Amino acid sequence: MDDPWVSQALRLALLILVAAPLTALVPIARRLKLLFWLVAAASLLALAASISVVINGDAPQFSLWSPAPYADLQVRLDATGAFFAAIVAGVALAASVFGSAYAHHSQVDDAVYPLFVLSMLLVVAAGNVYSFLVAWEAMALASFILVIGDGTPQPRRLAALLYLVMTHASSVFVFAAFFIIADHAGSASFEAMAADPLSGSTASLAFVFAILGFGTKAGLMPLHVWLPRAHPVAPSHVSALMSAAMVKVGIYGLVRVSFEMLAPGESWWAFLLIALGALSAVMGVLYALMEQEIKRILAFSTVENVGIIAIALGVALAFRSHGEDSLAAAALAAGLLHAANHGWFKTLLFLGSGSIQAATHTLNLDRLGGLARRMPVTGAALLVGSLAIAALPPFNGFAGEWLLMRSLVDLASSDVGAAASLAGLGALAALALTGGLAVACFVRLYGIAFLGVARSEAAERAGESAKAMYLTLALLALGCLVTGLAAPWMVRSLGGVTTELLGANGINSGGDDVLVLDSGGSISPLVIAGVLVLLAPLPWLLARLIWGANQRRRGAVWTTGVAFRPSMQYTAASFTKPVRLFFSRLLLPERTIAVTYHGASPLPRLVSYTGRVPALFDERLYEPARSAAVWLAGRIRLLQAGSAQLYLLYMMAALVLLVLVATR
Amino acid sequence: MSAVALGAVQLVAIVALSPLLNGLIRSVKARFQQRKGPPLLQNYYDLAKWMGRGEQLADSTSFVHYVAPVGVLAAALAASLLVPMLSDRTPMTSGGDLLVFVGLLALARALLALGGMDSGGSFGQMGSSREVAISSLVEPVLLVALATLAIEPGTTRMGEIVVAADADPADFLGVGWALAAAAFAVALVAETGRIPVDNPDTHLELTMVHEGMLIEYSGRSLGMLHLAQMVKQALLVVVLANLFLPFGLAHDHSAGGYALGALIVLPKLAIIGVGLAVVESSFAKMRLFQLPDLLGAAAALALLGAAITVLYA
Numbered sequence: 013m014d015d016p017w018v019s020q021a022l023r024l025a026l027l028i029l030v031a032a033p034l035t036a037l038v039p040i041a042r043r044l045k046l047l048f049w050l051v052a053a054a055s056l057l058a059l060a061a062s063i064s065v066v067i068n069g070d071a072p073q074f075s076l077w078s079p080a081p082y083a084d085l086q087v088r089l090d091a092t093g094a095f096f097a098a099i100v101a102g103v104a105l106a107a108s109v110f111g112s113a114y115a116h117h118s119q120v121d122d123a124v125y126p127l128f129v130l131s132m133l134l135v136v137a138a139g140n141v142y143s144f145l146v147a148w149e150a151m152a153l154a155s156f157i158l159v160i161g162d163g164t165p166q167p168r169r170l171a172a173l174l175y176l177v178m179t180h181a182s183s184v185f186v187f188a189a190f191f192i193i194a195d196h197a198g199s200a201s202f203e204a205m206a207a208d209p210l211s212g213s214t215a216s217l218a219f220v221f222a223i224l225g226f227g228t229k230a231g232l233m234p235l236h237v238w239l240p241r242a243h244p245v246a247p248s249h250v251s252a253l254m255s256a257a258m259v260k261v262g263i264y265g266l267v268r269v270s271f272e273m274l275a276p277g278e279s280w281w282a283f284l285l286i287a288l289g290a291l292s293a294v295m296g297v298l299y300a301l302m303e304q305e306i307k308r309i310l311a312f313s314t315v316e317n318v319g320i321i322a323i324a325l326g327v328a329l330a331f332r333s334h335g336e337d338s339l340a341a342a343a344l345a346a347g348l349l350h351a352a353n354h355g356w357f358k359t360l361l362f363l364g365s366g367s368i369q370a371a372t373h374t375l376n377l378d379r380l381g382g383l384a385r386r387m388p389v390t391g392a393a394l395l396v397g398s399l400a401i402a403a404l405p406p407f408n409g410f411a412g413e414w415l416l417m418r419s420l421v422d423l424a425s426s427d428v429g430a431a432a433s434l435a436g437l438g439a440l441a442a443l444a445l446t447g448g449l450a451v452a453c454f455v456r457l458y459g460i461a462f463l464g465v466a467r468s469e470a471a472e473r474a475g476e477s478a479k480a481m482y483l484t485l486a487l488l489a490l491g492c493l494v495t496g497l498a499a500p501w502m503v504r505s506l507g508g509v510t511t512e513l514l515g516a517n518g519i520n521s522g523g524d525d526v527l528v529l530d531s532g533g534s535i536s537p538l539v540i541a542g543v544l545v546l547l548a549p550l551p552w553l554l555a556r557l558i559w560g561a562n563q564r565r566r567g568a569v570w571t572t573g574v575a576f577r578p579s580m581q582y583t584a585a586s587f588t589k590p591v592r593l594f595f596s597r598l599l600l601p602e603r604t605i606a607v608t609y610h611g612a613s614p615l616p617r618l619v620s621y622t623g624r625v626p627a628l629f630d631e632r633l634y635e636p637a638r639s640a641a642v643w644l645a646g647r648i649r650l651l652q653a654g655s656a657q658l659y660l661l662y663m664m665a666a667l668v669l670l671v672l673v674a675t676r
Numbered sequence: 677m678s679a680v681a682l683g684a685v686q687l688v689a690i691v692a693l694s695p696l697l698n699g700l701i702r703s704v705k706a707r708f709q710q711r712k713g714p715p716l717l718q719n720y721y722d723l724a725k726w727m728g729r730g731e732q733l734a735d736s737t738s739f740v741h742y743v744a745p746v747g748v749l750a751a752a753l754a755a756s757l758l759v760p761m762l763s764d765r766t767p768m769t770s771g772g773d774l775l776v777f778v779g780l781l782a783l784a785r786a787l788l789a790l791g792g793m794d795s796g797g798s799f800g801q802m803g804s805s806r807e808v809a810i811s812s813l814v815e816p817v818l819l820v821a822l823a824t825l826a827i828e829p830g831t832t833r834m835g836e837i838v839v840a841a842d843a844d845p846a847d848f849l850g851v852g853w854a855l856a857a858a859a860f861a862v863a864l865v866a867e868t869g870r871i872p873v874d875n876p877d878t879h880l881e882l883t884m885v886h887e888g889m890l891i892e893y894s895g896r897s898l899g900m901l902h903l904a905q906m907v908k909q910a911l912l913v914v915v916l917a918n919l920f921l922p923f924g925l926a927h928d929h930s931a932g933g934y935a936l937g938a939l940i941v942l943p944k945l946a947i948i949g950v951g952l953a954v955v956e957s958s959f960a961k962m963r964l965f966q967l968p969d970l971l972g973a974a975a976a977l978a979l980l981g982a983a984i985t986v987l988y989a
Contacts, residue, residue: 384740388739391739402782410779414776421826422830424827430987437820444815445816447782448808451786452811454786455789458790459790459801463738465736528770534770534773534833540768540771544751555900569797581797590806590965
C-alpha cells in the first residue's frame with residue numbers, strides 16, 4: 013500500500029535537511045538565503061507527504077540506517093505521526109521563509125537549525141523506541157544550542173541551562189515509560205507495542221512517567237517553568253518552531269503512549285490530565301497577562317494552549333476508559349484540531365514579534381504603540397492572529413474550542429459516571445474563564461503595541477518589514493481564517509488518525525461545510541462567516557442610502573482639555589490592574605511602598621513603589637527543590653574524602669552487597 | 677417559513693424593537709426616581725441623529741476604528757440568528773448553537789475593546805481594560821448557565837432545547853434550572869453594562885466602562901455601537917425569556933403561529949425589562965474591585981446548578 017512518491021518525498025526531505033549544514037561551504041553573502049530556502053523546500057516536501065498520509069492513510073515505512081540489530085533507525089509515518097509531522101513541517105516552512113529575510117548569520121545556528129527541524133520530523137516519524145529516543149535527544153540538544161546561541165546576555169545562558177536540565181530530567185521519564193512498555197510487549201517496535209497494549213498497575217506507572225516526560229516538553233504546568241524562559245530568548249523564527257512545533261512533539265508522545273500503547277486505564281488518568289490541563293490553561297493565560305514582553309506573553313500563552321489540548325486528551329481518555337470510543341474520538345479530534353490551529357496562530361504571532369523586533373528593536377509593550385498605522389500588513393495580520401488565538405469566530409481558534417466545549421457538554425450529560433461529568437463541568441468553566449482571559453490578554457497585546465500612539469522614538473520610526481517577512485505573516489493570517497472555515501473538512505480528515513488510535517470516528521459526515529457530531533451538535537463556520545460578511549456592510553449601506561455619505565473630520569484625542577502626550581496612555585501594567593486585583597488570590601501580587609520623610613517635616617521626600625507578580629511555581633516549588641538538591645549533594649560529597657583506601661572499601665562493600673543480593 | 681425569511685424577520689424585529697426595550701427600561705427607572713424621563717421612543721430619535729451626523733476622528737486612529745463598529749454590530753446581529761425568538765426554530769439551525777452564540781458575543785466584546793484602545797486616549801483604554809477584566813469573569817457564568825440547559829436534552833442547539841423543555845416542563849424546571857437562571861440573570865446585567873456592574877447613564881470619567889470605550893466615537897459609528905449594545909441587551913433578554921422560560925413559543929411554523937408566538941413573547945420581554953429596571957433602581961453601583969464577589973457568586977451558582985442537573989437528572 014506504500015505510495016512510492018510519499019516515501020520518496022520524505023526521503024528527499026530528510027536528505028536535504030541532513031545536507032543543509034553543508035551550506036557552510038558557500039560564501040557568507042549567499043549562505044543564509046540558501047540555507048533557509050533549502051529547509052523551506054524540505055519542509056514543503058515533508059508537508060505534502062505527511063498531508064497525503066493523513067488523508068490517504070498508507071504509511072511509508074523504511075529503515076534509514078541500521079548499524080546493529082538492536083539499533084535500527086526506522087521511519088514509519090502512520091496517520092498519527094503524519095498529522096504531527098504536518099504541523100512540524102508547516103511551521104518549519106513558514107519559519108524558514110520568514111527566517112530567510114529575518115535571521116542573522118551565526119556559524120553554529122546555521123548548522124543546527126536544519127538539524128532541529130530534522131530531529132523533530134524524525135521523532136514523530138520514528139518506528140521504534142530506539143529511533144524515537146535518538147531523535148528525541150537530538151531534538152533536545154539542537155534546541156538547546158539554538159536557545160543558548162552565543163551565550164550572551166546572561167539570562168539567555170541561564171534560560172538555556174535550565175532548559176537543558178529539565179529536558180534531560182524529563183528524558184529519564186520518557187526512557188522509563190518506553191522501557192516499561194517495550195518490556196511488556198517484548199519488542200521495541202511501535203507496531204508491536206501498539207498490538208499488545210499494556211494494562212494494570214504498571215500501565216498507570218507508565219502513564220505517569222509519560223506525563224512527567226512528555227508534559228515537560230509540552231510545557232504542562234507545573235513542569236512548564238523552562239518554557240517561558242527558553243522560548244523567548246531564541247530568534248523569533250526559532251521561537252516559533254519551539255512554541256508552535258516542538259511542544260506538539262511532546263503532545264505527540266503523550267498521544268502515542270496513552271492511546272496506543274496503554275490499554276484503556278483507570279479513570280484517574282483522565283482526571284489527572286484534565287486537572288493539569290485546566291491548571292495550565294487558566295494560570296498560563298493569567299501569567300501571560302502579567303508579562304510585558306511580547307515573546308514572553310506568547311510563551312505563556314503556549315502553556316495555556318497546551319493546557320487546552322491536555323483537557324481534550326483527558327476528556328478523550330475519560331470516554332475511552334468507559335468504552336465510549338466514538339465520543340472519545342470527537343474529544344481527541346478537538347485536541348488535535350487545536351494543536352494544528354495553535355501551529356498556525358502561534359507561528360503567526362511569534363513571527364510577527366520578529367517583525368516588530370526588526371522594526372523597533374524592542375519587544376517591550378511599554379515602548380511600542382501605534383504600529384498598526386506604521387506597519388499595515390503586520391498590523392492587519394496580527395489582528396487576525398490575536399482574534400484567532402483568543403478563540404473568536406470565525407477564525408480557527410474557535411473551531412477547536414467549539415469541538416472541545418461540545419465534548420465537555422457531552423461528558424457532563426453522558427452516563428460515564430458522576431465524577432467524570434463533574435470534571436467535565438469544571439473543565440468547561442475553566443475553559444470559558446481561559447477564553448475570557450485570552451481575549452483580555454490579546455486585546456492588551458494588540459491594543460498596546462499596535463493601537464494608540466507610539467510610546468518611544470523607536471516605535472515612532474518603525475516601518476513595514478521586509479517583503480518575505482510580511483508576506484509570510486499575511487499568508488499565515490489567511491491560513492488562520494481558511495482553516496477556521498474549513499474546520500469541518502479538517503476534522504473529517506482527522507478521522508484517519510482517530511480511527512488509528514481509537515477505532516472510531518465520532519464525526520458524522522454532513523458535507524464539507526458543516527461539522528456534525530455523532531452526539532448531536534453541529535457547526536458551520538462557513539455559514540457563520542458568510543452571515544458576518546453579509547451583515548457587516550448592511551448597516552453602512554442602509555445608513556448611506558437613508559442619510560447620505562458619512563462626513564469625517566480629524567482632531568485631537570479628548571483628554572479633558574489638556575494637550576495629549578503619549579505617556580498619558582495606559583501601560584501594559586495599568587491595563588491589567590483590574591485582572592491583577594480580580595485574581596489576586598491566584599496571582600498573589602506583591603507591592604511595597606516606601607516613604608522617606610525629610611527630617612521632622614510631615615511632607616514625604618521620596619516615595620518609591622515597586623510591584624511584582626511572583627512566579628509562584630519557580631519560587632514555591634522549584635526553588636525549595638533546588639535547595640534540597642544542593643543540600644543533598646553537599647551531604648553526599650562527604651563520601652568522597654579523597655582517600656584511595658576508602659574508595660577501595662566502598663568497592664568491597666558494594667561487591668559484598670551485590671553478592672548477598674544475587675545469592676539470596 | 678424558510679430559514680432566510682425567518683432570519684430576515686428576526687433581524688428586522690431585533691433591530692426595530694431593541695431600542696424600545698431599552699427605552700422601556702429607562703422610562704421605568706425614571707419613574708422609580710420620581711422623574712418623567714425621556715420619551716419611550718427617545719432611543720430612535722438618538723439613533724437617527726447619530727446616523728445622520730458626520731464623524732470626528734482622533735488623529736491617532738487606525739483602521740481598527742472603522743472595523744470595530746461594523747464588526748461589533750455584525751457579530752451581535754449574527755448572534756441574533758442563533759436564538760429562537762418566536763418559535764422553536766432558529767434561522768441558522770445547523771450553522772451554530774449556544775456555544776457559537778457565546779463566541780459571537782465575545783467577538784463583539786473583543787472588537788469593541790480594541791476600538792476603545794485605538795485612539796490612545798486614556799478613557800477609552802480604561803474602559804477596555806475594565807471591560808475585558810469583567811467579561812473574563814462573565815464568560816464562565818454565561819457559558820455554564822447556558823450549558824446547564826443543554827445537559828438534559830443532550831443538545832446545544834437552542835431550538836432543540838426549547839422543544840425538549842416544552843415536551844417535559846416538569847423535568848426541565850428543577851433546582852438546577854433555577855440556579856442557572858439566576859446566574860444567567862447576573863451575567864445579563866454584567867454583559868449589558870447595567871447597575872450594579874456598570875452605569876449606562878454615567879459620564880463621570882472614573883466610573884465609565886462601556887461609555888469609556890465609546891468616548892472617541894461619534895456620528896454614524898457611535899450610532900452603530902449604541903445600536904449593537906441595545907441589540908445585545910435585547911438578545912440576552914430574549915434568551916432569558918425563551919430558553920429559561922421556554923413557554924408560549926410557536927410550534928407550528930406558519931405566519932399565524934409566529935404571530936401568536938410574538939403575542940406571548942413580547943409581554944414576556946416587557947416583564948423582564950421592567951424587572952431589570954427594578955433591579956437597577958434598587959441597587960447602587962458596586963465598586964469595580966467588588967465585582968469578583970458578585971460574579972464569583974454567580975459562577976458558583978451556575979456550577980452548582982449544572983452539577984445538580986448532572987447528578988439528579
